[in-house]
Amino acid sequence: SQQGEEDPQALSIQEGENATMNCSYKTSINNLQWYRQNSGRGLVHLILIRSNEREKHSGRLRVTLDTSKKSSSLLITASRAADTASYFCAAAGNYGQNFVFGPGTRLSVLP
Amino acid sequence: DTGVSQDPRHKITKRGQNVTFRCDPISEHNRLYWYRQTLGQGPEFLTYFQNEAQLEKSRLLSDRFSAERPKGSFSTLEIQRTEQGDSAMYLCASSLAGLAGVYNEQFFGPGTRLTVL
Numbered sequence: 001s002q003q004g005e006e007d008p009q010a011l012s013i014q015e016g017e018n019a020t021m022n023c024s025y026k027t028s029i030n031n032l033q034w035y036r037q038n039s040g041r042g043l044v045h046l047i048l049i050r051s052n053e054r055e056k057h058s059g060r061l062r063v064t065l066d067t068s069k070k071s072s073s074l075l076i077t078a079s080r081a082a083d084t085a086s087y088f089c090a091a092a093g094n095y096g097q098n099f100v101f102g103p104g105t106r107l108s109v110l111p
Numbered sequence: 112d113t114g115v116s117q118d119p120r121h122k123i124t125k126r127g128q129n130v131t132f133r134c135d136p137i138s139e140h141n142r143l144y145w146y147r148q149t150l151g152q153g154p155e156f157l158t159y160f161q162n163e164a165q166l167e168k169s170r171l172l173s174d175r176f177s178a179e180r181p182k183g184s185f186s187t188l189e190i191q192r193t194e195q196g197d198s199a200m201y202l203c204a205s206s207l208a209g210l211a212g213v214y215n216e217q218f219f220g221p222g223t224r225l226t227v228l
Binding site: 030031033035041042043044045048088090092095099100101102103104 | 144146151217218221222
């Protein structure tokens with residue numbers, strides 16, 4: 001399977017600091033996506049990066065993709081308390097099928 | 112609201128009963144996915160459809176689970192003879208698979224929380 005695996009499993013930072021989360025996967029992918037989930041709520045799509053892209057930005061989010069290392073990172077700059085959530089990466093296979101989610105990174109941003 | 116909707120939002124049932132969940136995707140999306148999520152874990156892929164065709168099922172999906180998308184629009188997920196281990200959040204997502212290998216982001220519904228007593 002494409003297997004998304006996030007690292008670290010938990011991260012606690014102060015408001016205003018940057019947060020970096022990493023994701024690794026096992027096989028070739030069509031794209032990789034990052035999602036946020038607040039406790040007890042549904043998943044919110046953050047950003048999609050395609051296999052031929054190396055970096056993508058969206059507001060305070062920056063995602064990188066290294067297909068040679070089969071890894072991706074999500075950087076949240078100038079974090080806010082509202083960024084407190086679980087963050088998941090999902091790797092999509094070559095035909096966009098079978099998104100595999102990792103266990104997530106639980107981010108806590110302290111005021 | 113043009114997002115993905117799921118019904119019901121909560122379901123409590125007794126062990127051995129059958130339950131059915133419904134998902135209405137974003138109207139122009141041709142792909143529909145079902146996932147299961149337990150506390151503290153990421154979503155676990157169950158199955159997905161492109162239009163009305165069910166293209167892949169997880170090996171984790173036992174024979175008690177069946178999903179349909181009869182007209183390529185809404186989908187149902189049925190669990191027969193429910194077990195306590197089926198208690199989880201069942202998530203539906205939809206996406207648009209385009210031409211030439213362009214696959215796009217999934218949009219998730221709010222989920223159906225199943226509790227099996």
